[in-house]
Amino acid sequence: MTDAITTRGLTKKYGRKTALNDCTLTVPTGRVVGLVGPNGAGKSTLLQLACGLLRPTAGTIEVLDRRPGSPEHSAKVGFVAQDTPTYAHLSIAEHLRFGRALNHSWDDALAHERIRRLGLDPKQKAGKLSGGQRAQLALTLAMAKRPELLLLDEPVAALDPLARREFLQGLMEHTAEHGTSLILSSHLVADLERTCDYLIVLVDSRIRVAGDVDDLLAEHHRVTGARREAASLPAGHEVIYQTHTGKQSTMIVRSSAPIDDPWWTVEPLGLEDLVLAYMTEAAGITPAPVLEGQR
Amino acid sequence: MTWLTWRQLRTPVGLVAALVGAVAIALVATRPALMDLFRATGMETCGSNCEAEAKDFLLRSEDLAAAPLFLVGIAVLYLVPAIIGIFWGAPLIARELESGTYRLVWSQSITRTRWLAVKLLAGAAAAMLTAGLLSLVVTWFSSPFDTVRDNRLIPEVFGARGVVPIAYAGLAFALGVLIGVVLRRTVPAMALTLVLLAAIQVVMPTLVRGHLIPPLHDNAALTAQPSGAGGDSFEEMIMSMDGSISVVPKLAKPGAWVLSNRAVTADGSTFRGPFDPASCGREATGGPGKCEKWVLSQNLRQDAVYQPASRYWPLQWVESGLILLVTALLSLLTFWWVRRRLS
Numbered sequence: 001m002t003d004a005i006t007t008r009g010l011t012k013k014y015g016r017k018t019a020l021n022d023c024t025l026t027v028p029t030g031r032v033v034g035l036v037g038p039n040g041a042g043k044s045t046l047l048q049l050a051c052g053l054l055r056p057t058a059g060t061i062e063v064l065d066r067r068p069g070s071p072e073h074s075a076k077v078g079f080v081a082q083d084t085p086t087y088a089h090l091s092i093a094e095h096l097r098f099g100r101a102l103n104h105s106w107d108d109a110l111a112h113e114r115i116r117r118l119g120l121d122p123k124q125k126a127g128k129l130s131g132g133q134r135a136q137l138a139l140t141l142a143m144a145k146r147p148e149l150l151l152l153d154e155p156v157a158a159l160d161p162l163a164r165r166e167f168l169q170g171l172m173e174h175t176a177e178h179g180t181s182l183i184l185s186s187h188l189v190a191d192l193e194r195t196c197d198y199l200i201v202l203v204d205s206r207i208r209v210a211g212d213v214d215d216l217l218a219e220h221h222r223v224t225g226a227r228r229e230a231a232s233l234p235a236g237h238e239v240i241y242q243t244h245t246g247k248q249s250t251m252i253v254r255s256s257a258p259i260d261d262p263w264w265t266v267e268p269l270g271l272e273d274l275v276l277a278y279m280t281e282a283a284g285i286t287p288a289p290v291l292e293g294q295r
Numbered sequence: 296m297t298w299l300t301w302r303q304l305r306t307p308v309g310l311v312a313a314l315v316g317a318v319a320i321a322l323v324a325t326r327p328a329l330m331d332l333f334r335a336t337g338m339e340t341c342g343s344n345c346e347a348e349a350k351d352f353l354l355r356s357e358d359l360a361a362a363p364l365f366l367v368g369i370a371v372l373y374l375v376p377a378i379i380g381i382f383w384g385a386p387l388i389a390r391e392l393e394s395g396t397y398r399l400v401w402s403q404s405i406t407r408t409r410w411l412a413v414k415l416l417a418g419a420a421a422a423m424l425t426a427g428l429l430s431l432v433v434t435w436f437s438s439p440f441d442t443v444r445d446n447r448l449i450p451e452v453f454g455a456r457g458v459v460p461i462a463y464a465g466l467a468f469a470l471g472v473l474i475g476v477v478l479r480r481t482v483p484a485m486a487l488t489l490v491l492l493a494a495i496q497v498v499m500p501t502l503v504r505g506h507l508i509p510p511l512h513d514n515a516a517l518t519a520q521p522s523g524a525g526g527d528s529f530e531e532m533i534m535s536m537d538g539s540i541s542v543v544p545k546l547a548k549p550g551a552w553v554l555s556n557r558a559v560t561a562d563g564s565t566f567r568g569p570f571d572p573a574s575c576g577r578e579a580t581g582g583p584g585k586c587e588k589w590v591l592s593q594n595l596r597q598d599a600v601y602q603p604a605s606r607y608w609p610l611q612w613v614e615s616g617l618i619l620l621v622t623a624l625l626s627l628l629t630f631w632w633v634r635r636r637l638s
Contacts, residue, residue, distance in 0.1 A: 048398070052401075052402070053398060053401055053638065055638045071405055071406050071409075074402060074404045074405070075404035078402075079402035081398035081402070082398075083395055085394060085395035085396045085399045086396065086399065087303075087396055088394070090302065094302065097298065098403075101299060102296065102400070102403035102404060102405045103403055104404055138399070141399070145403075145404065
């Protein structure tokens with residue numbers, strides 16, 4: 001079966017700065033993938049490598065089983081870059097003409113229908129659009145290529161909550177209708193929690209965890225109990241994160257086997273807490289006792 | 296792709312076309328009066344001995360609108376390539392890199408190489424066509440002046456005639472694009488393009504052009520020149536209080552571009568005197584004629600390096616070829632940079 005993305009030892013350096021370090025990853029097709037990590041973790045680099053904007057410094061990347069970069073390949077991959085760039089002095093209609101001229105697979109009817117449904121005036125210059133409208137225009141350009149895989153780099157970061165919901169709604173409708181694979185990046189899990197069924201956590205230019213959301217949730221637990229060292233847990237339990245107060249220990253543990261030590265209280269973990277545990281571990285900082293969203 | 300290139304370039308191209316059009320209209324409108332004068336002063340029929348007619352023409356042409364337009368014609372032919380480099384070339388890709396739209400256009404189903412090739416070729420073609428049309432009009436308009444002055448090889452005029460401006464327009468565009476790609480910022484790229492283009496326009500005539508074809512080198516005994524008015528053999532003769540004298544001999548090479556012209560002594564060094572106080576200087580009697588005779592008796596030689604008037608077209612082609620070669624190299628570097636350094 002075709003994979004959406006396969007990387008082996010993928011590394012990208014800008015001069016001396018390493019943006020992506022030795023990433024090995026397989027992302028299946030037909031999924032809505034959330035690519036999560038703090039700012040500067042390498043999310044944009046990974047997505048730009050996937051759409052052929054960047055070349056790896058080392059390692060390999062295959063997208064839909066092919067090396068990115070050729071025009072045939074670009075036709076299969078739609079990309080909405082960070083800050084949803086558009087040409088400020090070109091009108092919406094001219095953007096659609098741009099898309100038609102530069103893509104053999106262009107679906108003009110889809111593009112015009114989408115602009116009409118969004119209630120946008122085709123004569124309007126892109127520079128005069130609101131952030132949400134511009135994002136919708138950029139998304140329309142990517143969708144009308146009829147790609148097999150859509151990559152979106154922080155698409156909703158600059159949008160207000162209403163525009164964010166409309167954007168994601170339109171995106172999910174299209175994805176469901178056309179069976180497109182989708183990869184969305186964000187520095188906030190909350191943006192993706194309701195939409196993605198596959199998760200990649202990228203921190204400090206390395207992949208911390210990747211997998212099916214349901215599997216990840218089933219495997220990760222919050223474990224609390226009277227103070228004890230992490231080593232006292234049975235083998236096969238990977239401690240992602242731990243914090244100890246004078247009397248109590250709290251740990252986030254990854255384990256496929258159940259924990260039946262009566263010493264510990266085991267609770268399920270939300271997606272957001274899971275991601276934060278990985279981010280915190282990577283940052284090497286002492287976290288706040290209660291894991292909460294950053295907003 | 297062609298449509299996109301045109302859509303992005305049409306405003307700056309339109310503005311330059313308007314400027315060129317306005318200048319062309321002014322030149323076309325004023326040339327008939329200039330040609331009337333050319334005929335009226337007898338320049339058209341005087342053949343090879345036109346000194347008086349030429350003086351008459353130049354004096355009377357000062358009252359025509361064509362006189363300042365002659366200078367305008369030269370100015371715009373230096374200005375237009377610079378404008379093209381700054382306003383067409385430098386922003387062409389720098390603006391895409393600056394605003395992030397390169398990530399939009401490079402993720403469409405078209406290779407970056409093809410995208411760049413269309414932009415570069417279309418832009419360079421428009422640049423060279425614009426400069427070519429302008430040069431054609433200016434060269435045609437200025438032909439009466441150039442015939443009378445017979446100085447098409449002097450640097451200011453040479454660079455604003457014939458095919459050379461076409462090559463410089465191509466160079467300016469390619470240079471602007473490359474600098475924009477390297478700096479990735481529009482305004483700094485525009486500024487640096489201007490500085491480099493100005494430097495090229497200084498360096499080429501002063502250091503390069505005279506040697507594109509090895510110049511002619513005359514070295515002959517300095518003798519009295521066939522006398523014009525007053526029998527001066529020298530272009531210039533200056534005596535200093537310290538007893539030294541400097542002499543610039545006449546060079547009877549009409550239309551030539553003189554790179555160096557000296558009176559030299561037997562050992563080849565430039566003649567500086569000291570002069571004979573009895574023949575030259577304040578105490579001497581007998582006027583400049585006596586001094587001149589004394590200089591001529593010093594067993595001097597005239598050493599001149601120059602490009603003759605007949606080299607006008609060969610120099611035009613060689614310089615254009617050289618500039619276009621540099622243009623091609625800059626464009627290749629732009630391709631390499633866009634493909635390798637920006638990914």
